[in-house]
Amino acid sequence: MxxxxxxxxxxxxxxxxxxxxxxxxxxxxxxxxxxxxxxxxxxxxxxxxxxxxxxxxxxxxxxxxxxxxxxxxxxxxxxxxxxxxxxxxxxxxxxxxxxxxxxxxxxxxxxxxxxxxxxxxxxxxxxxxxxxxxxxxxxxxxxxxxxxxxxxxxxxxxxxxxxxxxxxxxxxxLSVEPLLLFLIIFFWTPPHFWALALFRSDDYARAGVPMLPVVAGPDATRLQILLYTIVLVAIALAPWPLGYFGAAYGVTSLVLGAGMLWLSINVYRHREGIEASRATRRLFAFSILYLFALFAVLLLEVVVRAIAPMVW
Amino acid sequence: MDDNKQPGIVLTEAQKKSRRQRSIAIALALGVLVLLFFAVTLVKGPAVLVRPM
Structure with missing residues (x-):
């Protein structure tokens, strides 16, 4: 049997x-x-x-x-x-x-x-x-x-x-330039993903993933987003005065960095209701544009440098 | 003899179709890999054997 x-x-x-x-x-x-x-x-x-x-x-x-x-x-x-x-x-x-x-x-x-x-x-x-x-x-x-x-x-x-x-x-x-790119993406990641985690925190809580909004709460996450954004904007701007990347990159970094800061301040200020939800979604969407634009301008600078001697 | 023969696993049409798709994808991927090695060999010439650590 x-x-x-x-x-x-x-x-x-x-x-x-x-x-x-x-x-x-x-x-x-x-x-x-x-x-x-x-x-x-x-x-x-x-x-x-x-x-x-x-x-x-x-x-x-x-x-x-x-x-x-x-x-x-x-x-x-x-x-x-x-x-x-x-x-x-x-x-x-x-x-x-x-x-x-x-x-x-x-x-x-x-x-x-x-x-x-x-x-x-x-x-x-x-x-x-x-x-x-x-x-x-x-x-x-x-x-x-x-x-x-x-x-x-x-x-x-x-x-x-x-x-x-x-x-x-x-x-x-390896050299300094790729490490600068590394640092930009590294410090961009927390504000980007924590903005996502703020409006998906129920999902993460249900799955038991200890994302910052689940563990430390939304207010602590908002503060961390703001602090990381300040560091990100400073690091993303630094290569211009240091002479690693050109003026087009510097201006783009300055303008879009101001946008990132403004949006993360909004995320910090608006903590409840539809305004809070809108602020986090805006920061999340803008952060993608921010990173894409910074890297696109770097690419553009290379292309212009390559073409310029042929044109002038 | 034939009466004792097991029918074996009979694939449904969906299974056959997806298996064929996967087989084609693998063949294409291997083809790309071969072409890649061939192209790089042409580009590097004898230097293909020089691989700095």
Whole structure:
């Protein structure tokens, strides 16, 4: 006699119905687009000529590495993703892809992106990309996210590394400029994500993620947003007087930095009702524009510098 | 003989379609990887073997 009722267990193998789109969703395409853009800027501002094929290879590897991080993140977080409105529609909570399939996909992409970047471009960039993936998938996702309210502060380093990897891909070394880009993204991350967390705090609380608004409350979060924004604006402005980036960058940084400060002061002042909700949403939306514009102007400065000698 | 043959796993149309899509995507990805290595080999020439640490 058997204690297991074999009729009650479905022993048939699971046949996947996952479509290509589900695997693309695992790569977090929106995050990837920001990674591609910041990496492109890191590559373009490097003071060396990079062959277009090598530039394409570098950006592709960094993008795929970022996608691998996203897949590994979703594989680990499938339980809390199912509990949050924002993430409940991801492929694993929907049952399209299993946790194991997502993990295998992520590991495969991580391996190929790092090895390809190392072999075809250089190993400084390859090693930095490996570190970035490790930092996001292990340090942030597995360790920090469910443990501390400072999760996105420290974890933000992973999102700030792509331009550094790209600079290393172009030059084979590191310098002050990519570290400035790193610092800008690093200090941009807390006000950006805490603005999101303020109007999604119910989601995070339900999933048991110790985001700052859940742990310390919305008022403490508003103060932290303001303080980090002050540091961000100062750091984003500094490269201009220090002579690393040009006047167009400086003016853009000054004007948009004033906008960031104004919006974060509004978030600090308006604490209840529709005004508070509007202020946080405005800061969240503007923060995306702020980072995009700063990096776009850097790209523009490079293009103008390259074209100017031909025109004049 | 044939009477004893198990039917095995029969895929539904949706499963067949998604598997075919995934297979094509993998083939394309591998093709891109091969082309990438080929292109970089042409670009670097003999220097392809020089890989600074």
């Amino acid at each position: 058997s204690v297991v009722d074999h009729n009650a267990i479905d022993l048939s193998p699971r046949i996947s119905e996952a479509e290509v789109g589900d695997y693309i969703a695992l790569l977090k395409p929106r995050v990837m687009s920001l990674v591609i853009f910041t990496a492109l800027v890191g590559l373009m501002i490097a003071p060396v000529h990079v062959h277009p094929v090598l530039a394409f290879t570098s950006i592709l590897c960094i993008a795929v590495g970022a996608g691998a991080s996203g897949a590994l993140n979703m594989a680990y977080e499938h339980d809390i993703d199912a509990l949050m409105t924002r993430t409940a529609n991801r492929p694993i909570p929907r049952g399209k892809i299993t946790q194991g399939e997502a993990a295998a996909f992520g590991i495969t992409l991580a391996f190929f992106s790092v090895m390809t970047l190392g072999i075809l471009v250089n190993w400084v960039a390859g090693a930095l990309l490996a570190f970035t993936i490790f930092f996001y998938a292990v340090v942030y996702t597995i360790w920090l996210k469910r443990w501390t309210a400072q999760n996105i502060v420290i974890g933000g380093a992973a999102g700030a590394l792509p331009p550094v990897v790209a600079w290393a891909a172009a030059t084979g070394s």
